[in-house]
Amino acid sequence: MSTLLPQADRADVPPAAHLLAVEDLTVEFRTRRGVVHAVNGVDFHLDERETLAILGESGSGKSVTAQAIMGILDTPPGFITRGAIRYRGTDVLTLREEDRRKVRGQKIAMIFQDALSALNPVFSVGWQLGEMARVHRGASRSEAKRAAIELMERVRIPNAAQRVGAYPHEFSGGMRQRIMIAMALALNPDILIADEPTTALDVTVQAQIMQLLAGLQDETGMGLILITHDLGVVADVADRIAVMYAGKIVENARVHDIYARPAHPYSEGLLASIPRVDQRGGKLEAIRGAPPSLIDLPPGCSFHPRCDYRRDNCTRDVPPLYEVSADRGSACHYWQEVLGAQ
Amino acid sequence: MPSDLNREPRTPGEPLLRVEHLVKHFPLTQGIIFKRTIGAVQAVDDVSFELRRGETLGLVGESGCGKTTTAKTLLRLEEPTSGAAYFNGQDIFRLSRGELRTARRKIQIIFQDPYASLNPRMTIGDIITEAWEIHPDVVPRAERSDRARDLLERVGLPGESLNRYPHQFSGGQRQRVGIARALTLNPDLIICDEPVSALDVSVQAQVINLLEEIQDEFGIAYIFVAHDLSVVRHISDRVAVMYLGRIVEIGDEDDIYEKATHPYTQALLSAVPVPNPEGREHRTRIMLEGDLPNPADPPSGCRFRTRCFKAQEKCAEEDPALIDRSGHGHPSACHFPEVLLSVGS
Ligand SMILES: Nc1ncnc2c1ncn2[C@@H]1O[C@H](COP(=O)(O)OP(=O)(O)OP(=O)(O)O)[C@@H](O)[C@H]1O
Ligand SMILES: Nc1ncnc2c1ncn2[C@@H]1O[C@H](COP(=O)(O)OP(=O)(O)OP(=O)(O)O)[C@@H](O)[C@H]1O
Ligand code: SF4
Ligand SMILES: [Mg+2]
Ligand SMILES: [Mg+2]
Numbered sequence: 001m002s003t004l005l006p007q008a009d010r011a012d013v014p015p016a017a018h019l020l021a022v023e024d025l026t027v028e029f030r031t032r033r034g035v036v037h038a039v040n041g042v043d044f045h046l047d048e049r050e051t052l053a054i055l056g057e058s059g060s061g062k063s064v065t066a067q068a069i070m071g072i073l074d075t076p077p078g079f080i081t082r083g084a085i086r087y088r089g090t091d092v093l094t095l096r097e098e099d100r101r102k103v104r105g106q107k108i109a110m111i112f113q114d115a116l117s118a119l120n121p122v123f124s125v126g127w128q129l130g131e132m133a134r135v136h137r138g139a140s141r142s143e144a145k146r147a148a149i150e151l152m153e154r155v156r157i158p159n160a161a162q163r164v165g166a167y168p169h170e171f172s173g174g175m176r177q178r179i180m181i182a183m184a185l186a187l188n189p190d191i192l193i194a195d196e197p198t199t200a201l202d203v204t205v206q207a208q209i210m211q212l213l214a215g216l217q218d219e220t221g222m223g224l225i226l227i228t229h230d231l232g233v234v235a236d237v238a239d240r241i242a243v244m245y246a247g248k249i250v251e252n253a254r255v256h257d258i259y260a261r262p263a264h265p266y267s268e269g270l271l272a273s274i275p276r277v278d279q280r281g282g283k284l285e286a287i288r289g290a291p292p293s294l295i296d297l298p299p300g301c302s303f304h305p306r307c308d309y310r311r312d313n314c315t316r317d318v319p320p321l322y323e324v325s326a327d328r329g330s331a332c333h334y335w336q337e338v339l340g341a342q
Numbered sequence: 343m344p345s346d347l348n349r350e351p352r353t354p355g356e357p358l359l360r361v362e363h364l365v366k367h368f369p370l371t372q373g374i375i376f377k378r379t380i381g382a383v384q385a386v387d388d389v390s391f392e393l394r395r396g397e398t399l400g401l402v403g404e405s406g407c408g409k410t411t412t413a414k415t416l417l418r419l420e421e422p423t424s425g426a427a428y429f430n431g432q433d434i435f436r437l438s439r440g441e442l443r444t445a446r447r448k449i450q451i452i453f454q455d456p457y458a459s460l461n462p463r464m465t466i467g468d469i470i471t472e473a474w475e476i477h478p479d480v481v482p483r484a485e486r487s488d489r490a491r492d493l494l495e496r497v498g499l500p501g502e503s504l505n506r507y508p509h510q511f512s513g514g515q516r517q518r519v520g521i522a523r524a525l526t527l528n529p530d531l532i533i534c535d536e537p538v539s540a541l542d543v544s545v546q547a548q549v550i551n552l553l554e555e556i557q558d559e560f561g562i563a564y565i566f567v568a569h570d571l572s573v574v575r576h577i578s579d580r581v582a583v584m585y586l587g588r589i590v591e592i593g594d595e596d597d598i599y600e601k602a603t604h605p606y607t608q609a610l611l612s613a614v615p616v617p618n619p620e621g622r623e624h625r626t627r628i629m630l631e632g633d634l635p636n637p638a639d640p641p642s643g644c645r646f647r648t649r650c651f652k653a654q655e656k657c658a659e660e661d662p663a664l665i666d667r668s669g670h671g672h673p674s675a676c677h678f679p680e681v682l683l684s685v686g687s
Contacts, residue, residue, distance in 0.1 A: 057542040158632070172633045173405075202404035202569065204630045207613040211629065229543050232572070232615030236622055255619045266544075273547035275576030277599070277614040283554075284576070286547035290512045306544075 017089035018045040019223045020069075020108075020191055025083035027061075027068050030076060034295040038064040040247040041082070043321070046191065046223040053234040053255070054227045056244030059291060062227045065244075066193045071104045087191075106136075109184035113196035115176035119168040125152075125179050126164030132186035151182040155212060174205035178212065185216065192217075195227045210237055231274055235259055240327075243267050246292055246302040249321065253328040261342045263330035265307045268338055301332070309334045358530055358563050359393040359416075364425035366411050370638055381638045385411040387587035389425075390664075395530065396557065398564040400578030400595075402571055402610070406634060407584040409567045413533045416565070417451055418442060430530070447477055450524035452517070454536035459520055460508040466519055467504035470494070473526045480527055493522040497552060514545035521552060525560070535567045550577060571614050575599050583607045586637055586645040589664055593672030603670050603679035606646045644677070652678055 027039035039061040046052050056062050067073045069085055071092075084091040087103050095103065112118045120128060129151050130144030139147060145164060152160035155178040168176055177197060184192055194213065198206035214237060217224050228234060234241055235255065242252040243266065251264035262268040272285035289306040292298050298305055304314040314333060321329040324339070332338060367382035386408040393399050401409045414420040416427055418434065427434045429445065437445055453459040460469055470490040474481050481489050491501040497518040499511075508516055517537060524532050534553065538546040554577065557564060568574050574581060581598040583591045583606065591604040602608050609628040616625070630649045635641055641648050647657040656677050664675040 057544055174633065203571065203613045204404065204609060207615075207627060208629060211627075230615065231543075231617040235617045235619040236615040238619075259617065259619050270543060271617070273544060274617060275547075275550070275572045276617060277572040277575055277611065278616050278618075279575075280596070281576050284547035284551055286551055287544040288548070290514055290545055291542060 018086070019047050019050075019088060020225075021045040021084075021086040021089075022065070022069065023084040023086070025065065025068060025085065026081045027064050027073065027078060028081055029074075029078045031295075036077075036294045037297055038078070038247050038294055039068065040297075042244075042247075042249050044242045044249060044252060046225060048190070048223055049217065049221050050240065051217070051224045051226060051238050053238035053241045054225060054244060055229065055231065055234055055241055057229050057291060059294065060244040061247040061294075062244055063195055066110060066195050066225070066227060069104075069193065070108060070110050071100065072110075106187045107189055108191040108193065109187070109189035110193040110195065111177070111180045111184050111197050113199050115173065115180040115200075116168060118180055119176060121168055124165045124167055125171070126166075129164075129179070129182055129186065132183065136187060147186075151186060152179070154185065154216070155179070155182040157182075172205075173201050174208060177201065177205075177209055181209075181212065181216070185220075188220065189222060191223045191225065193225045193227070196229070197226075198233070199228070199230075206233070213237075231270060232277075243270075246297060247294060248302065248331060249329075250303065250331045251329065252321075253324070257325075257328060261339055263324050263328065263335045263339050264332045265309045265334075265338055266303050268341070269306075303332075309337055357392050358395045358397075358430065360426075360428040361392075361412075361416070362390050362426045362428075364389040364412065364415060364427065365423040366408075366415050366420060367423045383638045384587045384640060385637065386415065386422075387640075389584075389587075389589055391582055391589065391592060393531070393563050393565065396561040396563055397579045398557065398566055398577055400574035400581040401565060401567045401584060402569065402574050402581060403584035404569065404610075404634065406637065408587045409584060410535055412584075413451070413535050413565060413567055416533065417446065417449060443476075447480075447527040448530045449533065450527065450529040450531070451533045451535065452520045452524050452537045454539050457508075457513070457516065457540075460516055462508055464507075465504065466494070466499075466506055466508070466511075469508075469519060470504075470523055470526060473523070477527060490522075493525055494519075496525075496556075497522045498548075512545075513541050514548060517541060517549050518552065521549075521556065525556065528560075529562060531563045531565065533565045533567070536569070537566075538573060539568065539570065546573070553577065571611060583610065586635065586640050588645060588675065590646065590676070591672070591674045592664070597670070597672040601670055601672075601681050603668060603672075603674040603681055604646075604676045605650045605652050607674075608682050609649075609651075644675070646676075652676075654678075 022042060022044050025039055025042040029036040029038055042065055054062050068080055085093055087107060092100050092103050126145055126148040129148035133139035133144045133147040149160045149164050157175060157178050198209050238255045241255050241258055242249045245266050251267045258267055262271055269287040273287055275284060287306055292302055300315045300317055301319050304310045319331045319333045321331045322335055324330050324335060364386055365388055366386040367384055369379045370381045370383060371377040372380045389412060403409060411420060415422040422435050432445060434445055467490055470493060471486050474486055490504055494503050495501055499515060499518050538549050541549060566574060566577055575595060578595050580594055582589045585606050591607045598607060602611060609630050612628045628651060632649050635648055643658040643660055644662050647653040662675045662677045664673045666673045668679045
């Protein structure tokens with residue numbers, strides 16, 4: 001790994017140009033309580049038309065990873081202390097401010113869990129959607145309104161022309177999330193990061209939104225990063241999955257591989273602990289304990305206090321992301337045993 | 343375990359709670375000084391069900407369908423508009439405040455948000471023993487701290503937690519405190535309103551397992567309110583599906599999950615993602631169109647008809663009763679009930 005090289009050197013030799021490649025991304029928050037190690041050397045990549053799921057529970061660093069990619073990290077207290085974020089081979093972190101903003105503003109878009117707070121309550125949704133056209137293309141009022149209606153139709157909001165003047169609170173949660181998606185699509189991004197886009201929604205609405213996203217992805221060929229804690233949603237839509245725990249990717253794999261045979265004790269534990277709608281009761285295999293404090297991470301493998309495969313060296317040696325197969329990695333010293341256990 | 347937490351064995355299956363025609367409307371008012379009522383949100387509208395001792399009834403349905411309101415009226419945290427709820431033979435809706443206090447001992451609640459539901463200024467010990475101040479006959483004063491310690495240990499927390507404060511615990515641990523508190527008065531029924539929704543995925547299973555163990559040990563019945571249909575399937579003996587203030591289908595766990603006959607139940611189940619990517623290309627999914635209607639002005643006839651893939655003229659004209667019209671063995675409020683074999687996976 002080239003993690004210790006200065007960034008300029010690495011920018012000269014871009015690896016195979018993925019649409020997006022995140023390398024050794026490290027983010028910390030310097031707070032009064034101490035340094036929060038929110039993201040600790042995260043690597044992943046995304047190609048066109050691909051859906052990558054970032055799966056992890058609360059506090060595992062999913063949103064902070066997305067914020068770092070989008071350049072919307074809360075700085076201070078948050079700082080990117082290491083790593084590269086390559087868009088088609090170019091590390092945006094080394095770009096001039098203006099170019100960096102162009103990539104992040106136009107090529108990468110993001111939608112959030114809470115669509116209501118992301119929309120401005122005092123402007124109509126049409127005005128907010130049209131703003132993109134006004135600001136970036138110098139569109140007139142009526143052109144902007146037309147663009148807004150088109151966007152609303154693209155995300156299948158019924159009666160778009162009549163509802164273009166309505167305010168965010170006049171829409172249901174699902175419709176607001178559609179409006180957020182419309183806004184994200186306004187500049188035809190190559191990459192869409194969806195941070196828990198359906199977590200606040202009912203399951204029938206979730207299904208509609210996921211179907212909409214998949215359709216739009218087919219249409220545009222954009223790459224989709226889906227951040228979620230829902231193993232069902234991942235199994236439904238993802239091509240690949242990166243499992244995060246305490247700021248690290250502990251396993252990455254093609255989605256079929258990981259569900260069939262997880263290679264990390266945490267992935268294995270998660271799969272065994274969730275009840276399934278297609279199966280009758282029985283006792284759930286709970287993972288013991290709780291996720292660690294990011295200020296005071298356990299030494300060695302961060303998962304060791306909760307792990308059944310743990311041996312002495314796990315409390316000392318930080319596991320690297322071992323290569324399980326060509327397109328698969330596991331950050332467990334005993335990944336072979338985990339794979340063999342199934 | 344302290345002896346009087348172990349109750350004498352009871353006949354399982356004996357009815358503990360019978361809710362009849364429960365209605366809760368919230369008036370909608372207009373005007374600031376001279377308020378006038380311009381309508382009512384029909385949060386719960388003619389809900390009836392039975393709960394047997396030691397049984398778990400899951401209550402599912404989308405946001406706003408009336409799950410929490412149903413739960414709150416049973417505790418008289420909201421006063422019902424009409425209806426009856428016989429608990430151990432007594433109609434809780436007709437009890438005076440004094441009588442209610444005694445009856446309420448036997449019904450406890452666990453809330454979704456373990457953060458908001460524990461007073462941050464009270465120690466865990468005070469939180470647990472508070473109920474014994476109000477009902478001093480349950481545990482003699484001298485035994486209270488021992489009993490509190492036992493309860494904490496039973497829910498998987500160290501006995502020393504007594505002197506600590508809620509903020510010193512994680513979400514899962516706080517939910518354990520909530521469970522311990524619910525057990526203090528030896529309840530017959532615990533209403534769990536989204537008890538694991540706020541917890542980390544890896545901690546949910548611990549709390550679900552604990553709830554199940556406690557039920558087996560003490561024979562407590564649960565009303566388990568949740569929007570997560572997988573969790574509800576796991577924990578419930580029987581399940582009621584609500585839509586817009588009504589129960590649209592009710593039955594045993596496998597009636598609902600394997601043999602649902604109501605189009606809404608079918609749509610709901612088919613929307614739940616299955617955590618298994620194999621064969622996902624071939625899964626059928628019923629997509630519901632449109633949004634939830636206004637609960638202050640529900641559709642005529644069947645309330646689900648505006649989003650139903652089967653709706654016909656009759657559905658707008660006639661309100662389908664919750665009965666077993668098709669001989670599937672459980673009631674369904676649809677004029678055209680039938681089992682769809684392709685639903686789910
Ligand atoms: N502005 C901030 N200041 C201090 N700490 C922060 C800040 N933002 C995030 N963190 C910390 O970084 C860690 C990772 O947070 P992050 O929001 O990425 O989690 P997440 O995986 O998105 O979780 P969730 O599922 O709850 O959204 C958390 O411990 C969080 O407290
Ligand atoms: N105090 C109140 N005043 C007015 N309307 C209310 C009140 N409480 C609830 N409602 C309305 O009653 C309906 C049922 O609400 P309830 O909270 O019971 O739904 P729920 O099924 O628990 O939903 P969720 O899954 O979101 O918790 C909703 O339309 C809600 O807006
Ligand atoms: S009664 Fe009609 S509208 Fe209602 S669920 Fe049945 S088919 Fe649909
Ligand atoms: Mg987040
Ligand atoms: Mg509720």
